[in-house]
Amino acid sequence: MAVYTEVTDEDMAAFLEGYDLGGLLSCKGIAEGVENSNYLLHCEAGFFILTLYERRVAEADLPFFLGLMEHLAERRITCPQPVKNRKGVALGRLAGRPAVIVTFLDGIAVRRPVAQHCAMIGEGLARLHDAGSDFTITRANALSVDGWEPLFRAAEMRADNVLPGLAVAIADELSYLERHWPKHLPSGVIHADLFPDNAFFLGGKLSGVIDFYFACNDMFAYDIAICLNAWCFEPDMSFNITKGMALLDGYQRIRPLTVEESEALPLLARGAALRFLLTRLVDWLNVPEGALVRPKDPIEYVKKLRFHQQAQSARDYGLLK
Amino acid sequence: MAVYTEVTDEDMAAFLEGYDLGGLLSCKGIAEGVENSNYLLHCEAGFFILTLYERRVAEADLPFFLGLMEHLAERRITCPQPVKNRKGVALGRLAGRPAVIVTFLDGIAVRRPVAQHCAMIGEGLARLHDAGSDFTITRANALSVDGWEPLFRAAEMRADNVLPGLAVAIADELSYLERHWPKHLPSGVIHADLFPDNAFFLGGKLSGVIDFYFACNDMFAYDIAICLNAWCFEPDMSFNITKGMALLDGYQRIRPLTVEESEALPLLARGAALRFLLTRLVDWLNVPEGALVRPKDPIEYVKKLRFHQQAQSARDYGLLK
Structure with missing residues (x-):
């Protein structure tokens, strides 16, 4: 707020x-x-x-x-x-x-999405990717893999105050992702921040999307990976594969994933988790005096990242085909 | 917020x-x-x-x-x-x-009231006092003179951290006010918190009043004293007598003050300043962990209180008759 x-x-x-x-x-x-x-x-x-x-x-x-x-x-x-x-x-x-x-856009942001919401958000995300395909202005993603190193440097010295061992864990993950980050997946305009806060529902349908201030040009599948992180974990940080299945199935009803995109999904999910871990960590460590905003907990994304590190394939997210 | x-x-x-x-x-x-x-x-x-x-x-x-x-x-x-x-x-x-x-009530709260706003608020306050005269439910003012002592006790030990000498200054003022607080002035339902935040203007007129959650039964002139504190000081905490005159004149167009009320005005203004000084001080010293609200500065009311302590009569607030 x-x-x-x-x-x-x-x-x-x-x-x-x-x-x-x-x-x-x-x-x-x-x-x-x-x-x-x-x-x-x-x-x-x-x-x-x-x-x-x-x-x-x-x-x-x-x-x-x-x-x-x-x-x-x-x-x-x-x-x-x-x-x-x-x-x-x-x-x-x-x-x-x-x-x-x-x-002013009517609509209610759901606090606790269920699988049906995930299906609608998957479909909406694919429609958004399609609709943006002929947008002519471009904007690089400042918070993709090249942007994570500077964020990490800003937080490295105090990361272990948040969680012992966190600095090394992030450094290792960053190094891994820098070596393996995909380069040639289908790309276009992505929302890059489609969290439940930014999606409105009315009458059992996705009624609108807001907050385009992280939108940029990047891989479509990375946007899906952000949504898997944002919509499909339970409050205890366990991954709900029914929600993942709904989201991926909803997406593919509009835009089927390529084989390369499916294969990259666990890696992209790791990257997405690290991106939100890093920005939350920096915010957590830099709350200004008299701040009116309570920063979001970075630990949530440490836990999500651990899940992604264990994932073997897109099947672990509920991808059926 | x-x-x-x-x-x-x-x-x-x-x-x-x-x-x-x-x-x-x-x-x-x-x-x-x-x-x-x-x-x-x-x-x-x-x-x-x-x-x-x-x-x-x-x-x-x-x-x-x-x-x-x-x-x-x-x-x-x-x-x-x-x-x-x-x-x-x-x-x-x-x-x-x-x-x-x-x-939902339309209207704009003014951030920097001018004398015309003060005139309208004075008149509006008098109309509110008149309108409340036949309201049958009653509520004692928990934040009148009897309520200040417990507030002071909650803040006394740390008051000097906010301003050296503040604890003694408050104790002296409290003692003075307890001895001199008037008892028999005209009373009824008062708003008790009619700050600029709580008054809406539209089209150059007072269009509405909100936030009745401090309303209570108390002296009408005490409500005026609260408004003099809330509306008639400049950002440098100097008293603007033109605004005071406008407010008092606006009030008296609807409900003329009695001689006793006029005479009590400097004392009531001291009391009102002490009341807001004390609640702000307690809030200032008790900001909860992770609070989203920035407490208001109690020092503002130390300065206002000093002005009232120097006031000789209601003429010092702009009362002409």
Whole structure:
């Protein structure tokens, strides 16, 4: 949850004057997202979300993120839509930060997904991969294998404070993944952060996807591996193969995996677990004074990583074919 | 800001089934209030606020708070209205806590009030005092002079860590106020926490008042003294007499002060400053591990208290008659 940046009344009024949304009727900080400040705006034109981009989101990447949301919506992927101001521009500045108003998207994020949710998320992810295939802007994945070493360096000295032996375990895993990371799997635009927080359901269907601020160009199967990590473990960190099966089956109903993708799945799942382990570890070790955000526990991903290290093949995730 | 209690999907669905609000379309934690968990609900019937009552709000007091909001609305004071479930009851339970759905109230809380806001708040406070005069439930003010001693005891040993000499300064003030606190001033239902956070403005008018969870029966002039503390100091903690004049004049347009009330104003302002100094000090010294709330600075009220200690009469607050 996060509202980092406070906006003065005058700045807010001046910012909104640039839009055709009518008068502001209400503005409430919402406890959502850990990277940005989010406000729910009630304007005469309706309800909207105002996002102020904080650390980790590079301003140069915003045209990619905003363009992607428009591109996907044109291809019937339901996601928030950037609202353009009177000059036809979606990206503005407010309180010294890049700022965007997007449409308010109904839907409920499930806290405890069941297998049916996993099936819908698998299918939705495949549709998203298809829909992004003709998006022309590209963005490298800064948090793929090349980005893990610098993250590890930032956390290495204090990693053992979190869990004895963690620094060596990460160094070994990193070394292994750097040597074996696949290079030629089918790639395109991936969401790269499709956790249960970022998927909305309504009436028993996936109703929308939000938070595209880690989206990038990378291997499709890596996005599946992220979802296996995010959706298919139980609270005790055991892997639920029924959920994995549902997710992979849902995905393949839209886009069947190649043999190479299937074979790479355990390795990609290791990489995905290490990626979230590293970012959580860095956040855990660097909670700023007076922080309003409780960092997520990195240990969760140590346990998930151990599962992946034991996996023999994609069958261990529920892949049937 | 606060979302303390997480609600499971199943509990939320079961809770809402008791209401005639249609299906739930969206639920977002909102960063508002420091005492309770608040969610913005979008139901088929519209937008609502769901409040889960946490510490400091005694369940036995909820009928007073909810009844008061209904009573005031019937007398044209705009405030959130408790929504009754199918059994005709507003107070429910969710996630082990007392829970209430209230109507969503449009309006903008001003961050930096100007004199015009103070005039409107003065007038609004007097209208609220009038509207509450025939409310039949009563609630003693647990945070009046008798409640300050226990608060002080909870903070005394560590008060000097916040500011050297603070413990003695508070003890002296407390002793003075206990000896001089007035007993027979006009009393009734007061808001007792009408800070800028809790007043909404729209179209240049006071459009609504929220957060009645400190409301109680006490002296009307004490409520004015709270507002003088909350609305009329500048960020450097200097008192803005133009704002004080506007607030007092606005109040007296609706309900003129008695001579006794005017004379008591400096003393009541001292008491109000000490009350917020003490609760902030206790909060400051007792931030729980992993807290998501940044406590408010008690020093602000040390400075305000010093101003009040120097005040000679109500004229020093801008009272003209």
